Amino acid sequence: MKAVFGLGNPGLAYGLTRHNVGFQAVDLYRKVHRLKKKGRIESSALVYSHGDLLLVKPMTYMNASGPAVRGVLKRHGLSPADAIVIYDDLDLAFGRIRVLEGGGPGSHNGMRSVVRALQTDAIPRLRVGIEQEGRTKVGRDYVTDRFTPDEWQRIVPVLEDVVRAIDVYRDEGLQAAMNRFNRRD
Numbered sequence: 607m608k609a610v611f612g613l614g615n616p617g618l619a620y621g622l623t624r625h626n627v628g629f630q631a632v633d634l635y636r637k638v639h640r641l642k643k644k645g646r647i648e649s650s651a652l653v654y655s656h657g658d659l660l661l662v663k664p665m666t667y668m669n670a671s672g673p674a675v676r677g678v679l680k681r682h683g684l685s686p687a688d689a690i691v692i693y694d695d696l697d698l699a700f701g702r703i704r705v706l707e708g709g710g711p712g713s714h715n716g717m718r719s720v721v722r723a724l725q726t727d728a729i730p731r732l733r734v735g736i737e738q739e740g741r742t743k744v745g746r747d748y749v750t751d752r753f754t755p756d757e758w759q760r761i762v763p764v765l766e767d768v769v770r771a772i773d774v775y776r777d778e779g780l781q782a783a784m785n786r787f788n789r790r791d
Contacts, residue, residue, distance in 0.1 A: 607682060609660040609689040610635070610772055611651075611675050613716040615750075616665045622654055625668060625749040626690040627734045631768045632661045649677025659776050668716040672723025679724075686729035688701070690766060690775055694749060698735030700757070701764050705732050705771060705784045709719050730780050732787075734770060735762060 610709050614629030615622065621629075635641075636654060647655040647665070651674040654661040660682065664674035679689060690705075699705060708728040711717035721727045736749065753761055767787065775783040 607658045607660065607688065608686060608776055609662055609678060609682065609684055610666065610775075611662045611671075611678075611689060611720075613668055613671050613691060613693040613720075614663065615668050616663075620750065622752045623750050624694055624736045624753060624757075627694045627736065627765070627768075629663050631692045631732075631734070631765055631772070632663055633675055634765050635661060635769045635772055638766075648681055650674040651678050653678060659772075668719075670719055671716045672719035672721070675720050676723040686724050690730040690732055690772075690780070691720055692716065692732045692734065694736045695733040696737050696745075696749065698733050699737050700735050701760055702735035703764060703767060703771065703787055704735075705775075705780070705787050706730065707780060707784070710736045716726060730775075732768060732783075734768060 610632065612628030612632035614626035621627050639656060641654060641656055643654065645652040650664065650666045652663045652665055662678050664671040666674045679686065693714055693716055695714060707730055707763065710723050710727055720729065771783050771787045774786055
């Protein structure tokens with residue numbers, strides 16, 4: 607069994623924001639695969655099952671995602687190596703994705719919470735770049751803003767790539783996902 611954790615913030619106010627690309631990836635995966643089964647609440651997270659894959663949206667708000675991730679992993683007897691965390695990244699150019707085996711949390715508070723709760727940075731992750739050259743807003747104001755219509759046109763194909771990366775991760779493993787999706791455009 608493997609788990610995919612899409613980080614984000616619960617609630618309508620955050621639904622279409624840059625900070626919710628993890629939630630958006632989980633939702634698009636469910637839509638692409640026509641998964642109609644309702645999720646269940648486990649360890650402060652909304653969990654959907656798809657065969658041997660758990661799709662998880664922590665409901666603890668972004669900066670406190672770690673305990674929910676830890677709880678779901680523990681409940682299902684999974685290690686951090688059995689999971690991948692999807693999140694937005696201001697340290698990566700808009701539209702780029704990077705699949706990594708682990709590493710520090712960078713400037714991302716949600717990932718910092720996950721690393722702290724698991725007491726390891728050896729958890730696979732899929733970073734979705736949201737950085738824009740010349741942006742006027744900074745930090746929290748930028749990430750909690752909604753995508754502009756132009757950005758939506760550009761981010762939807764990226765989220766479709768994320769869905770494909772989840773499938774590769776599930777079927778062929780992390781290394782295959784890294785090889786296929788860590789390319790320079």
